[in-house]
Amino acid sequence: MAAGVLALTAGCSGGVAGGGSEESEDGPIKLGMLAPFSGSESAFGAYMQNGAQLAVDEINADGGVLGRDLELVVEDDACDATTAVAGANKLVTEGIVGSVGGYCSGATLPTLPIFDEAGVPMVIPAANSNELVDQGLPGVFLINGTGDQQAAAAVQYAEKIGATNVAVIDDATSYSADLAQAFTTQAEEAGLSVVFEATVTPGENDYSAVATQLVGAQPALVYWTGYYQEGGLIVRQATDAGYTGAFMVADGSVDAKFSEIAGAGYTENVVGTFTQTPDMIEGADEWIADYEELAGDPPGPYSTQAYDAVRVMAQAIEDAGSTEFEEVVAALEGLEDFDTFAGPLTFTENHTLSGGGFVIVAVDPATSNFVLEDDLQG
């Protein structure tokens, strides 16, 4: 412990195992957040940072945690594994005692062992690949629904609209491939036939080859599990190629830019699987106003999850009465029906949410935004 404190104050990153991440007993409690602030996913970084900052400000106004102030430290992960690892090491040297970041699963995954070794518990607000918890690291908690839960919502909706032949396209990233796999498995279990599966390379413009194959396979519904830029292009190119079935996109594609890229008139058949956002939740007006006052912009995807991640972490530290790794993890495991935007939160044995909270959204032609279509309740 004493060695750990010395190592950290000396700014050294290596080998601080098993807690001891406190810089001093009366300084602020630092929470770290890795999120994309550059690159194709950078819009989400700001949404997450502002959501988290709002929670930090509220908690500090209420007297902080264990009598100390919270402080949010952010680093850019650019949705890229190498950048994320560098960012994670930087956060550890800055002495964070908890991590409340993680948007892209592929970038979050390699940071888990770094935080684990440094004794930093992780409440991950957005990244939701099953791989994150499959490693069995004790300090990893997901508060976004997992790929399995999202796939379940997708299959449920496919059954609801009577689509028996379905297809799935992913972009080969960890999150996307994982979700596509879960969708295929669950669709087959539900008795649907998966008539076409494809993987595309992100960052290109021309997906006509996949579009042509998709038309040939004639599914009633196709599930795109990647991000919005490619998603918009694929919807447009498949429609041009003559595809007439339904399009379902996963949460990474649920963004107003998706409909702008697809173009007017191309989004009538598009729905998305998504966790609830503030504007879909009744009674969140006051929260939205607070957020806008802080950020100057309305909240977006993952603002609420980041907000909740900070609150969950703060509650656990308060319950634990310390920032020691084992005690905070035990407190996180012990949380029961903690009030969050996604409903009462209790972690399962796998450290995921007991309920996914996924809903179906569709594009509002007037604003290009995705709005609630079906809450899948009944």
Next chain:
Amino acid sequence: MMQLIWNGLIVGSFYALVALGYSMVYGIIKLLNFAHGDIYMLGAFVGFFTLSAFGISNETSIPLLLVILLLSMVTTGLIGVGIERVAYRPLRRSPRLAVLITAIGVSFTLEYGVRQIFGPNPEAFPVRLESRGVDLLGMRITASQIVLVVIAAGLMLVLAHIVERTREGRAMRAIALDPQAAQLMGVNVNRVISTVFFIGSSLAGAAGVMAGAYYGSIDFLMGFVIGLKAFTAAVIGGIGNLYGAMLGGVLLGMLESFGSAWFGGEWRDVFAFAFLILFLTFKPTGLLGARVVERM
């Protein structure tokens, strides 16, 4: 089958337009201009900036597209001339490696400069082509694809005319053969090189605008992959050879189209770059590269 050929032709038109600039520049000063793909990106952003400045969005007009196309071509052409003047000309007598590294530096400057100005997020291009299709001969053809192919073919014809039939074109071919002899014969080498950069860059800029209008999404890294693909196309066709670049571009588009149909979309780039390696190993002069006399 027909559909695969048609898809390949569309993608190939983009590759060919960008490959032309690569090949022309290599032909005349033996420089692999790795910033060339980013000129394509700049073309798209010049169009985006101009249209946004006039508050235009969600348009489908072809005349408007042509105006923007010309404007972007002139702008990117001038940028290309500027880059050559600032970054490459002072190094013309330096080792080739120095110029190559400079080209990569220029590439990063353009990419991250645009990111600073327009931000890192993809933008929707304000002019889109109507693209609902009709079925014909077992292919699905859309109006936008026809416009695209016609514009690309038109630009290439104009280029062929300039190179084959004008004094300026003859000067280019002369410099490609022997710059010193050309200079001794009274050819203004600097001016001709500037012209080549202008033409090559404006073709890439045109391709960028067309990609924006056809696909609809642009971002600051959009030139990276196509730059590499265009380089591949230029090598396949025989780098330095104009018709080789056109042929290589269309051929690479076809290869990718068939490759992804046979092996799946995730193998597309593997397939394309495997061909680059094959050509570099077994036929580095490319398909048409042997015709040295025609080089420029």
